[in-house]
Amino acid sequence: MSEFFTELSPWHWLILGMLLLGFEVLGTAGFLLGIALAALLQAVILFVVPDMGWQQQLLVFALASVIFTLLYWKLFRRFNDRSDQPLLNDRAAQLVGRQLVLAGPIENGLGRIQIGDTLWRAQADENIAAGSKIEIVDSQGMVLVVKQVD
């Protein structure tokens, strides 16, 4: 057991890093990426400092894994908002900006509007009579916020 650890060479770390990257490619959704990078970093460190104890190597590897994962998250988090269709799967948000003619009135700030062949609940600040033109300005969960346009 201990022989295995004491004979850790940079090549072992390199192989581990590449194996982890390979598994990541097969789809673990980012979980192994930081760890793989940490393994590669450990390989580099071991090339530079060959007489490192294996316990320290494991510690460095563990800490580097956490740090790399956090860095990776920081780096790629802004990509979360970058999409050519940011409103995908968000029906209500997709409707913002749409203008239509009200079929039924909006009373007490609440009403129902039909878009396509689905009915949506709509709310507005004022009462709007049927037949007037409205615009969807916002969506709050499943309720559309509308206002009258002239």
Added chain:
Amino acid sequence: MFDLGISQFGVTSIVLLILVLLVIYSGAKVVPQGYGWTVERFGRYTRTLPPGLHIIIPFIDTIGHRQNMMEQVLDVPPQEVISSDNAMVTTDAVCFFQVLDAAKSSYEVNDLYRAMQNLVMTNIRAVVGSMELDQMLSNRDSINGTLLSKVDEATDPWGVKVTRVEIRDISPPQDLVEAMANQMKAEREKRAAILNAEGERQAAIAVAEGEKQASILRAEGQKEAAFREAEAREREAEAEARATQMVSEAISQGNPQALNYFVAQKYVEALQGVASAENSKVIMMPLEASNVIGSVAGISELLNATKIKG
């Protein structure tokens, strides 16, 4: 400690490594597009993770529900419904819905799919059961509309938008289907019979019309012919009269012996005709042979007269 030839520091570092791996595993979350994952902090819902890469705090935050935010199809199994005119029909439906609020659909309702399925089923019973069979079969659109508004209303608190409910099949029992087929057949046969009768009537009218026209035309033709014949007779009479007049004028002005000559000539011609008849060996002589003789006498008179003149 276990004596594996490893120092306690070594063991610690191995355990720490394992712990780190677990922490990373539980902290780094990549939510695929089309899903919303709810995060629970000590069991209480805090937020919904949109698609993308996220880090949640290990030990504190856990992923509660992995909610599908795409539009989904819910198959509503076939069920027997009794229509208002007591026909037992089997209907099944399909329902399209989309989760818009992952939190509500995760926590406001226990088993969303079962709940929706039962909701659609009971509503189908309510809507379809209040109709007669014929209405049911021909008003699918209105059934779908009613179902949609009801189910949509009911699923609102669950953060679900129902986009479409469609009755897929309405099948009456076999004997009813046969009865319907018979009814339709009878209807068609009735139409065929009516059309036949209509055709025959038209044909008869056409024939009668034709006959009427024909007889009118025939009568007109006969009338015309009669007119023409009468005219012809008149003309003939006129001609006769004129001829007679001319002859008599000629006689009055000339010698009556000319008349005798003509008569004689005719007699002789007639005799010739009688003699040359092939079908009989008997030579017919005029009954009054003396007349011929008389005419011969007339001829001799003619001769005499010419001699006297000469």
